[in-house]
Amino acid sequence: MSGLLQSSITSLPLIARGKVRDMYAVGDDKLLIVATDRISAFDVILDNPVPGKGAVLTSLTEFWLKKLAHIVPNHSTDVRPEDVVTPDERDQVVGRAMVVKRLKPVMVEAVARGYLIGSGWKDYQASGAVCGITLPAGLQQASRLPQPIFTPAAKAEVGAHDENVDFAHVVREVGQAMAEQIRDITLRLYAEASDYAATKGIIIADTKFEFGLDDVGQLHLMDEVLTPDSSRFWPADGYTEGTSPPSFDKQFVRDWLETQVWDKTPPAPRLPADVIEKTAAKYHEALTRLTA
Ligand SMILES: Nc1ncnc2c1ncn2[C@@H]1O[C@H](COP(=O)(O)OP(=O)(O)OP(=O)(O)O)[C@@H](O)[C@H]1O
Ligand SMILES: [Mg+2]
Structure with missing residues (x-):
């Protein structure tokens, strides 16, 4: 193939x-x-x-x-x-x-987090908060949060990285009512999906949704939904608080890239065949475990 x-x-x-x-x-x-x-x-x-x-x-x-x-x-x-x-x-x-x-894209990345990892973990270490939400002291990397949180990000221009923003930023972008609707729907989608995934032995640590408006202004879920590209899936049996868990997502590729001398601007190092094969297998495993 x-x-x-x-x-x-x-x-x-x-x-x-x-x-x-x-x-x-x-x-x-x-x-x-x-x-x-x-x-x-x-x-x-x-x-x-x-x-x-x-x-x-x-x-x-x-x-x-x-x-x-x-x-x-x-x-x-x-x-x-x-x-x-x-x-x-x-x-x-x-x-x-x-x-x-x-649809007309809503210019907010609607992120839900149930665990402290990635940019959430980085922000927490620096400030004790993520997207303006103050969290309890003493949490570790990959700690489960007391409850899932809505941590929006501003959609970056091409080539730039998305940036975590607070809820007030979303309100300025789309208004109070739509901001609340997006937050509530994001958390409901995350709650239902993560409960389901748990029955398949998978933790959804975090995920990003995108929304758009139709021509009468009705909010719709769009783009990709709960894939390994938009989410962090962890096998529940490999989860240990305090360490970055092994995952079904491209963390595998990221981990390999982190071992390379590379400044994270194009072009990226070419992936070795075994990293490609193992990554393809991870994607398939996520699909079969979640949908079997
Ligand atoms: N129903 C839809 N109507 C309009 N745009 C959509 C719809 N579904 C997805 N999109 C947009 O299509 C694009 C999907 O492409 P892809 O995910 O590869 O882009 P991306 O590199 O992630 O870019 P972006 O940073 O804009 O999301 C995204 O820009 C997404 O917002
Ligand atoms: Mg995308």
Whole structure:
């Protein structure tokens, strides 16, 4: 398996290429989102694809969108990707693409955290708080929080890193009512998903949701949902407070990159074949464990 680094659908107008997904217009109210096998780490797109990754991201997103549909409307449609491209382009979309409602993105990354890791752990060590939420003293790396918290981030410009912000920043961005709605929905989605994942032996340490508005201003869940790219999944049996747990996400790639001499700007070092293989296996394992 070689993996798809970039799609080339010429029968539809290309809207944008993100770090992982290529977006095409389908009429004026829908998008074809193709999840490629690109992998990014530290916000840099790597030169190697991870075969099978795009299909895993799409399957997991579809699984969660269905499971969580009772909490908030989402961008799904029942249009099949195979039906909006030409026959010779079908190979590029089968199993890895979705046709979705084209929404106006809310410019906030809606992050929920149940555990203290990553930028949350860094912020806590520096200030005792994350996104303006003061936490109890004495927490360790990967500690479970007394209760899950909403820790929004500002969507960064291309090439920059997302930045944690406080709730007041979200209020300034979208208004009080919408900010509260986004926070409450984010925490409900996280609570339900993490309860479910726990029954499969997986801890969802944190996750990021994106929301968008339709043409009447109704809030929708969009983008990818609860994938290894947008979340930290930890096998529950490998969890120990005080250490960075092994994970199903690209922490594996990040860990390898951390052993390299690299300043985290493009180009990134090329991944060795065994790191690619093990990463592909991790993505598959996340899918099978969560959806089996
Ligand atoms: N239904 C939708 N309507 C409009 N935009 C969407 C929808 N679903 C996802 N998107 C956007 O499509 C893009 C998906 O591409 P990808 O995840 O690869 O981007 P990214 O590199 O993460 O970029 P960004 O930092 O903008 O999220 C994101 O910008 C996301 O906000
Ligand atoms: Mg994205």
